Amino acid sequence: MAPTFEYLSIAWRGDIDGHLELLDQTKLPLTLEIQPYRDVESLFEAIVSLRVRGAPAIGIAAAYGVVIAAQKVIEEPLASAAAAILTQCDYLATSRPTAVNLFWALDRMRKIVDRNKGLSDSEELTRALLREARLIHEEDRRMCHAIGAYGASLLRDATGVLTHCNTGGLATSEYGTALSAILTAQDQGHVLQVYADETRPLLQGARLTAWELQQRGIPCTLICDSMAAQVMREGRVQAVIVGADRITARGDTANKIGTYSLAVLAKYHSIPFYVAAPTSTFDLSLVSGDDIPIEQRKSTEITHGFGSQTAPMHIEVYNPAFDVTPAELITAIITERGIIAPVSESKVRSMLS
Secondary structure, eight states: OOOOOSOOSEEEESSTTOEEEEEOTTSTTTOOOEEEEOSHHHHHHHHHTTSSOSHHHHHHHHHHHHHHHHHHTTTSOHHHHHHHHHHHHHHHTTSOSSOHHHHHHHHHHHHHHHHTTTSSSHHHHHHHHHHHHHHHHHHHHHHHHHHHHHHHHHSTTOSEEEEOSOOSGGGSSSSOSHHHHHHHHHHTTOOOEEEEEOOTTTTHIIIIIHHHHHHHTOOEEEEOGGGHHHHHHTTOOSEEEEOOSEEETTOOEEEETTHHHHHHHHHHTTOOEEEEOOGGGEETTOOSGGGSOOOBOOTHHHHTGGGOOOSOTTOOOOOBSEEEEOGGGOSEEEOSSOEEOSOOHHHHHHHHO
16 A cells, blocks of 8 residues: 655644645745734735646645635625635736636636625625635645556556656645646555756655655656656656646646757657646637746846845846646646547547537
């Protein structure tokens, strides 16, 4: 039997008077620290600073953030409370621009407000919002396990896989997306050798993925991003599997910066390149990846990584948090509903219809 995780990245404690708890991912791997959140402003900072990260986890956290917003106006008349809650939804939506799960979750919470204008009071609205946030959380848990089952079926002939950034339980409710395929394979008795990119500049692969895999006893070798081509050339990996923050109608995929180059390398070395993501990550309003907004992050993440200066003062910096992999480089997209292959607009729309 595979080891189990001894942590939850996201948890709601209590009832409508409760609070949100998040595992602070900026402290890993040295410190496992759980922080409580009781106001929307603190949660906003946690999302921006990557204390909570990963598209599904951001969406879940934001949904609970709407419950926190409702707590603050629970004594107010329903109409004014609803207006205040919707304003906080708009505020949370500005925290990060690329991860579509954030907007998907907030839209679901807005609909709860809109559908419940006839309730007796603001307390009942708060209860309805908490039910929806918990439903979003539980749905993600089920989706992660379904993605893992489909993904593991694609890795049966592999002995080594390469992954990028962090796509495990830290980035979701449980098990993850791309990492879920690896964990599920372990549950089925197929233990893979994982090569984890450091994932520069914030080292999510080194700090988070390597840590998660160690918790599960899965063999993991950490490599610099620039070593991926050599690892592929040496025949050490038979698949590349990554997550996603937004996927367009034709399958173009935004993911952590460095993903696009992995897809190009995999194509050259004839290695299948898989993307694993829940259907909530798809944005069918966009066809081309060129239309996905790409978050630009502060220059100090590169010039002063983790507080240590490694570049000359006043040097110009370009720091996109994501890049876009075109659909033609993706072998398959793994969702909780099934596998999209080959990747095309017709296949994507059919799966999501």
